[in-house]
Amino acid sequence: MRMAKRTQLWSLLVLGVLPCVPVSATDLQPPASFDGIADRAERSRSLFVEAGKVLQSPRCLNCHPVGERPTQGADMHPHGPLVVRGPDGKGAVGMRCTTCHQAANFEASGVPGNPDWQLAPATMAWQQRTLGQICALIKDPKRNGGRTLEQLQAHLAHDTLVGWSWNPGGKREPAPGTQESFGALTAAWIASGAECPR
Amino acid sequence: MPIELNVNGQARTVDVDPETPLLWVIRDDLGLTGTKYGCGIAQCGACTVHVDGEPLRSCSAPVAAMSGRQLTTIEGLSSRTAKAVQKAWVDLDVVQCGYCQSGQIMSAVALLEKLPRPTDLDIDHAMAGNICRCATYHRIRAAIHAASAQLHA
Numbered sequence: 046m047r048m049a050k051r052t053q054l055w056s057l058l059v060l061g062v063l064p065c066v067p068v069s070a071t072d073l074q075p076p077a078s079f080d081g082i083a084d085r086a087e088r089s090r091s092l093f094v095e096a097g098k099v100l101q102s103p104r105c106l107n108c109h110p111v112g113e114r115p116t117q118g119a120d121m122h123p124h125g126p127l128v129v130r131g132p133d134g135k136g137a138v139g140m141r142c143t144t145c146h147q148a149a150n151f152e153a154s155g156v157p158g159n160p161d162w163q164l165a166p167a168t169m170a171w172q173q174r175t176l177g178q179i180c181a182l183i184k185d186p187k188r189n190g191g192r193t194l195e196q197l198q199a200h201l202a203h204d205t206l207v208g209w210s211w212n213p214g215g216k217r218e219p220a221p222g223t224q225e226s227f228g229a230l231t232a233a234w235i236a237s238g239a240e241c242p243r
Numbered sequence: 244m245p246i247e248l249n250v251n252g253q254a255r256t257v258d259v260d261p262e263t264p265l266l267w268v269i270r271d272d273l274g275l276t277g278t279k280y281g282c283g284i285a286q287c288g289a290c291t292v293h294v295d296g297e298p299l300r301s302c303s304a305p306v307a308a309m310s311g312r313q314l315t316t317i318e319g320l321s322s323r324t325a326k327a328v329q330k331a332w333v334d335l336d337v338v339q340c341g342y343c344q345s346g347q348i349m350s351a352v353a354l355l356e357k358l359p360r361p362t363d364l365d366i367d368h369a370m371a372g373n374i375c376r377c378a379t380y381h382r383i384r385a386a387i388h389a390a391s392a393q394l395h396a
Binding site: 143 | 262263264283284285286288291297298299300302303304305308350353354357358361365367368369370371372374
């Protein structure tokens, strides 16, 4: 009986019909992978570098532009049609984000969506910044929307627009890992002193 | 699945797949063919309608999301601003082939309802998503300014 089960399992693997969890370069290492780094500050910086794989993915950077216009796509080309941030981050008068972006990804047209679709504030421009500069930005309450580190962590780990990065719809490549694994990394980064890469 | 809509002030019920793009419900189920299909991917603006007074690309919105909201198509435009825009469009002979013009007018009216005295930059930003293959952009801009002037005369 046991042998029969093994045989069945092997044949299923050969046939490729068993669900599997691929391990790829787009996965995130868990915080425990960094436990071997004895120096606390160095461990904290390493945790942020790992989380930075998400922060510097096109899914995040496209809506954290320098200037008034977002970018789009894996190659981060200018958003088409021309749109601007506007006074509230949700577009110009007469050309709001909601003119095209609805509450959810719409597969019929391929247009992505979320109820809170918007651009990051100009103070949170990440494009053209190093990871160390992005780190300094997101820690600074004067530029991060007045958030404490705890509030920042809650935003990164639970905000649904941040979460869209892992559910972008269409043929878009999701951000690395999951929002849960990203949240675990940023929590460990804060717990280890929230040090920034040099 | 029956979906209740309010289109041009009238209650309408359609029995369609809730994920159907609003555009096809407007054109095929309600017979309001003034709203045009151009690209189907929110890149041209030909399918623009108003939802609660804001412009919306009807090719990129599921019809189920429109319940409880006020939809206006080109056939239902009747405000003072809309009449000023329509007059300006005729006075300046804006239209060439005309295919994009219902979308252009919907966007222009939505802009003027919110910003009665738009600058050139305001117009560029509001109208950037409405493409005209005849390149009548200069006349569109002039007509929006003319409608604004008419509203303030």
